[in-house]
Amino acid sequence: MSTESVTLSARPQEQATQKKIARLIVATSVGNALEFYDLVVYGYFAGTLSKLFFPTHDHTVSLLLTLGTFALSYLARPVGALVLGSYSDRHGRKASLTLSIAMMTVGTAMVALMPSYATIGLAAPVLIFVSRLMQGFSAGGEFGSSTAFLVEHAPERRGFMSSWQFSSQGASTLLASLFGAVLTSTLTPAQLEGWGWRIPFLFGVLIGPIGLYIRRRMDETPEFEQAEKVASPVRELLATQKERLLVSIGSLVLTTTANYMLLYMPTYAARQLGLAPSSGFIATLTAGFIMMVLVPVVGHLSDKYGRTRIMLVTGVIFFLTVYPAFMFMNAHPSLPTLLAAVIWVALLKATYFAPIPALMSELFPTATRTTGMAFGYNIGTTVFGGFTPLAVASLIAVTHNNLAPGLYLMIAAVVSLFTLVWARKRLDVR
DSSP states (O other), X not given: OOHHHHHHHHHHHHHHHHHHHHHHHHHHHHXXXXXXXXXXXXHHTHHHHHHHHSOOSOHHHHHHHHHHHHHHGGGHHHHHHHHHHHHHHHHOHHHHHHHHHHHHHHHHHHHHHOOOXXXXXXXXXXXXXXXXXXXXXXXXXXXXXXXXHHHHHOGGGHHHHHHHHHHHHHHHHHHHHHHHHHHHHHSOHHHIIIIITHHHHHHHHHHHHHHHHHHHTOOOOHHHHHSOOOSOHHHHHHHHOHHHHHHHHHHHHHHHHHHHHHHHHHHHHHHTSOOOHHHXXXXXXXXXXXXXXXXXXXXXXXXXXXXXXXXXXXHHHHHHHHHHHHHHHHHSOSHHHHHHHHHHHHHHHHHHHTTHHHXXXXXXXXXXXXXXXXXXXXXXXXXXXXXXHHHHHHHHHHHOOTTHHHHHHHHHHHHHHHHHHHHHHHSOOO
């Protein structure tokens, strides 16, 4: 057989492989996108939600109650991580992914259709909190199962495949910011509070059934089917892999605090910088686009040059420049300076962020991979992510210093840099 005929026969097989990879990426990313989209929309419309569901005479107190509900809902994420992660390691990635997206859709629908405090009284904030708990529980198992699903289907390209997890979060930020920018610039405050805020949540409800249909048609990973199972993945993880768990948590601190600071940016732009509400959404829309496009590129590079090398260099640059970025933004409050600061943070965040899923997947064996990644990721995002908007708002309220977020992010960078150095020396992670 000639070389040309071999090449021609190989092309259909290569095309089939590429189509399969594309389907896998779509199947897993749609659920992760829905999870993050719901969280971003809630954060973006925190000011409106505070008036409708947590009304008080002090607007700052109402906002803190809204953000506190957002933060407390994250307490359900580690529980969901252990329950759904263990379920995935025992019964399969596909089963866990299907269950988590169904629960996410129900949680999003509850918020979209919830009557306000003026209509049903105290039941409104209580039910909002219940919906956030359900969303947090389902999201707890999403990252671990979907990342394991991707890397186990293409283990030779772990960085590239798993980076689509976070690229889909960029797409969610982009879409949520687009809704925010359009709604806040075209509707009056009364229209926004009356019905406009429900539109992005209702759109999120529509995504759920599509994702559920796609996930039901997926094939289980060959690596999971061939791997030896353990009776209790949670017990195995906590008994033998605690150091690896701590590394997965510590490596997330920088990126998750930056992520949720960007989520808080529309509120920060309006309250601290005095800019139009649409300005913050335009800035975060740009950040979402950067993350969506850049993350897979860096994920691919991490397969070639190593995970921690890219993350360490980016973390040092982040530490040195994030506070000056906030100084610049506050010294010259305007849409261009806001855009400049947010774009810079988004570039660094995307570069640091991209290798993390592959790094975490390589820390744990197949038998406990989902449980380990899910628990580590959700402890990190609960402690250092979900509480970031509340912590930042509280720091500004207490210190009256608009630069407090910059200091907060610098501390986060130190924690993650120390963790990466530790992982390279102790666990030979590269």
